[in-house]
Amino acid sequence: MSDRLIRELFVKYFHNAYLSQMTDSALVPVNSGKLAFTTDSYVVDPIFFPGGDIGKLAVCGTVNDLSVSGAQPLYLSAGFILEEGLPLEDLEMIVRSMSEEAQKAGVQIVTGDTKIVNKGKADKVFINTAGVGVLPEKRLHVSEGRHIQPGDQVIINGSIGEHGIAVMGAREKLNIKNSVESDCASLNHLIQEIFEKNEGVRFIRDLTRGGLASVLVEIVESRTFGIRFNETTVPVREEVKSFCEMLGFDPLYLANEGKIVIIVSAGQADQILKEMQRHAFGINSSIIGEVVNEYQGKVVMETEIGGTRLIDKITGEQLPRIC
Amino acid sequence: MSDRLIRELFVKYFHNAYLSQMTDSALVPVNSGKLAFTTDSYVVDPIFFPGGDIGKLAVCGTVNDLSVSGAQPLYLSAGFILEEGLPLEDLEMIVRSMSEEAQKAGVQIVTGDTKIVNKGKADKVFINTAGVGVLPEKRLHVSEGRHIQPGDQVIINGSIGEHGIAVMGAREKLNIKNSVESDCASLNHLIQEIFEKNEGVRFIRDLTRGGLASVLVEIVESRTFGIRFNETTVPVREEVKSFCEMLGFDPLYLANEGKIVIIVSAGQADQILKEMQRHAFGINSSIIGEVVNEYQGKVVMETEIGGTRLIDKITGEQLPRIC
Numbered sequence: 001m002s003d004r005l006i007r008e009l010f011v012k013y014f015h016n017a018y019l020s021q022m023t024d025s026a027l028v029p030v031n032s033g034k035l036a037f038t039t040d041s042y043v044v045d046p047i048f049f050p051g052g053d054i055g056k057l058a059v060c061g062t063v064n065d066l067s068v069s070g071a072q073p074l075y076l077s078a079g080f081i082l083e084e085g086l087p088l089e090d091l092e093m094i095v096r097s098m099s100e101e102a103q104k105a106g107v108q109i110v111t112g113d114t115k116i117v118n119k120g121k122a123d124k125v126f127i128n129t130a131g132v133g134v135l136p137e138k139r140l141h142v143s144e145g146r147h148i149q150p151g152d153q154v155i156i157n158g159s160i161g162e163h164g165i166a167v168m169g170a171r172e173k174l175n176i177k178n179s180v181e182s183d184c185a186s187l188n189h190l191i192q193e194i195f196e197k198n199e200g201v202r203f204i205r206d207l208t209r210g211g212l213a214s215v216l217v218e219i220v221e222s223r224t225f226g227i228r229f230n231e232t233t234v235p236v237r238e239e240v241k242s243f244c245e246m247l248g249f250d251p252l253y254l255a256n257e258g259k260i261v262i263i264v265s266a267g268q269a270d271q272i273l274k275e276m277q278r279h280a281f282g283i284n285s286s287i288i289g290e291v292v293n294e295y296q297g298k299v300v301m302e303t304e305i306g307g308t309r310l311i312d313k314i315t316g317e318q319l320p321r322i323c
Numbered sequence: 324m325s326d327r328l329i330r331e332l333f334v335k336y337f338h339n340a341y342l343s344q345m346t347d348s349a350l351v352p353v354n355s356g357k358l359a360f361t362t363d364s365y366v367v368d369p370i371f372f373p374g375g376d377i378g379k380l381a382v383c384g385t386v387n388d389l390s391v392s393g394a395q396p397l398y399l400s401a402g403f404i405l406e407e408g409l410p411l412e413d414l415e416m417i418v419r420s421m422s423e424e425a426q427k428a429g430v431q432i433v434t435g436d437t438k439i440v441n442k443g444k445a446d447k448v449f450i451n452t453a454g455v456g457v458l459p460e461k462r463l464h465v466s467e468g469r470h471i472q473p474g475d476q477v478i479i480n481g482s483i484g485e486h487g488i489a490v491m492g493a494r495e496k497l498n499i500k501n502s503v504e505s506d507c508a509s510l511n512h513l514i515q516e517i518f519e520k521n522e523g524v525r526f527i528r529d530l531t532r533g534g535l536a537s538v539l540v541e542i543v544e545s546r547t548f549g550i551r552f553n554e555t556t557v558p559v560r561e562e563v564k565s566f567c568e569m570l571g572f573d574p575l576y577l578a579n580e581g582k583i584v585i586i587v588s589a590g591q592a593d594q595i596l597k598e599m600q601r602h603a604f605g606i607n608s609s610i611i612g613e614v615v616n617e618y619q620g621k622v623v624m625e626t627e628i629g630g631t632r633l634i635d636k637i638t639g640e641q642l643p644r645i646c
Contacts, residue, residue: 025361025392027458027466030353038348039400039453043438069348077362079451081404115366115449117644122366123444128402130362130434130453135350143350321440 006082006114009092013099014078014109026110028075030134036071036143038062039130045321047094047124049170051162051181052257054127055094057323059101059109060186060257061208062131067188068204068260070139070195076102078112079128084119094125105186107131139195145203145263150225152202152291153269155262157190157276158183158284159235160212164254165243167322180239185258190279197275200268207259208323210314213252215261216299217313223297229289230302252301253314255322263291329405329437332415336422337401337432349433351398353457359394359466361385362453368644370417370447372493374485374504375580377450378417380646382424382432383509383580384531385454390511391527391583393462393518399425401435402451407442417448428509430454462518468526468586473548475525475614476592478585480513480599481506481607482558483535487577488566490645503562508581513602520598523591530582531646533637536575538584539622540636546620552612553625575624576637578645586614 040061047054059076066073078098082091102109141147166182168174187206195201205215212234216227236251244251258281264272269287276282299311363384370377382399389396401421405414425432464470489505491497510529518524528538535557539550559574567574581604587595592610599605622634 025359025389025394025454025456025466027357027359027392027394027463030358034350035353035358035398035455036348036350037398037400037453037455038434039402039451040436041402041404041438041451043404043440066348069350071348071350075358075360077360077453079362079364079402079453081364081366081449111361111453113363115364115644117366117446120443121368121446122449123440126404126438126445126449128362128364128436128451128453130360130400130402130451131348132358132360132455133348140350143348321438 005088009095010112013095014112016108016110026075028110034135034137034140036066036069036133036135038065039128040065041126041128042323043126043321044167044323045123046170049182050166050179052184053094053097054125055097056101057184057257058127058129059098059105060184061323062129063105063107063186063188064206066131066133067191068206069135070142071133071135072192073105073107073131073133073188075110075132076107077130078109080114081122081126082114082116083122083124084116086124091125101186105188142201142203145219148202148263148291150291150293151266152263153266153287154227154229154289154291155264155269155273155276155285156234156288157260157282159237160207160256160259161236161240161244161251161254163257164319164322165240168319180237180243183256183258185281187258187260187281190276190281193279194262194272194275198268198272200265201262202265203263204260207256207261209255209318211253211255212261213311214314217311220297220299226292226295226298226300227289228292228295228300228302231304233286233288235284235286252311255319257323328411332418333435336418337435339431339433349398351433357458357460357463359389359392359456359458361388362451363388364449364451365646366449366644367490367646368446369493372505373489373502375507376417376420377448378420379424380507380580381450381452382421382428383507384646385452386428386430386509386511387529389454389456390514391529392458393465394456394458395515396428396430396454396456396511398433398455399430400453401432403437404445404449405437405439406445406447407439409447414448424509428511465524465526468542471525471586471614473614473616474589475586476589476610477550477552477612477614478587478592478596478599478608479535479557479611480583480605482560483530483579483582484559484563484567484574484577486580487642487645488563491642503560503566506579506581508604510581510583510604513599513604516602517585517595517598521591521595523588524585525588526586527583530579530584532578532641534576534578535584536634537637540634543620543622549615549618549620550612550622551615551618551625554627556609556611558607558609575634578642580646
């Protein structure tokens, strides 16, 4: 892989007015206000998996991080660390995925960097994407969930655990019947729509590493309310359930890359749910629980068989290199 | 290394109002205008070297990339990829370096991410920093050097090649007499001062990978002028010279991390030079050459012995993992 070939690849797929300045810093316009700025490194193993690859993931993940803060994602950076010997075709597939996903999301990859390390000093390819977006003042409360209050409803935009299972399945080369695909998707359009149409959105968070359980626990931590949700209302696909039973995973803790929880005022919950269900990435949305005065700082699940279970933060190791 | 320990380390050293929101996206204020946005991954080997470490480098490099575009650097992101088994003390030294260098530069590290990969799947630590800054409209021409014209003077802020030699020396465990230290430094204060006091600044570029030669060649490429400079006016320390003679390197192509070339109007050159020489990172500044009508698209060096030499782009491999 020569520097020149790699550069040509990036120009081919990432072409836009800002990137093509080809200077070290991209110069992009923004309006006055709050800027949202985020970064994530992607080290997923394997780099290709059902439903996506490391490139798609690197765009979706950062777009979603910006979106859940209330911001409109605008610009991404892309930093590649390549292991010597990575086939150029693989890199091209990844770069093409990034380009396609950026187009879908309506963001521009405006600056980038590539480093190459010797064989054995990295694992094929690692990608860092940082992202910049703008945030309307009136959404400033959203990222910390300052307006969450008892009575608020908890909505999820679809079934959980698919990204985790898709990656683990590909890594371990398990023969999963009806192979599960990653739910990897850029949710910014869905999220923008909800924000624009509704004043009652209190909080949005993407369910990545640590899954639904970890996010719910984080929401209530050191707050004066709890969350109660119902096991039967959380959508989990049959294939994901069987895989989890087989290997001892709990879908509540599995990673997702196209799933969010939204906490909304009780009065607007039904309307927001309907709007979400009309969107491609929200068809299977459902209300799974509510914010309650009881269980202060805790998350409690009503189980299928009628009991209750206290939901803990993930204990022990998280699945490594899932994103 | 547990997730908790690592998180505590970052909170300890990177504490600031924006980072401590601890949400996925940092929300930071900016004024309307052009935003400069850049990214770089750092994979330097070894991670500690005379004059710096990978953390200091990751801050300086990105601060400098923003600064040379004309922007005032404001916010950095930091994405870490850690190899399992990296001693926590090493990580702490690196994080502390980043914190200290960010303070010196007056920038804030506002968002971050850490991924851990198995032993043998990375090399100790890789760091990506992306950076955001704001750019006054009147400096928009600088990053592409649109106002460069024949007669302009070429200034360098000090001696070249020290970063490259410091890293290579540390990597190969060479016994370099009077061990050379990396010139790694955040040049934003120097650069801001020059911009603020002078209208005649046409172009600034940092001399990183590829060194002085590569930057000069890039400047003239597909332009209607050339650059002529004098070998004897380019500052090179004796230790760097001997090391280069010994190993067959050319200092013109060696990496620097605290060096810039500035192209300025002939009328302001002396004044800018004097201002630079008063600054800690510009004491050894000198005028090394000028932009000329001859040699269109080419860089020519007048050698010590009175001849001229055409300066090429770097041929063959660049030194790997120098930054």
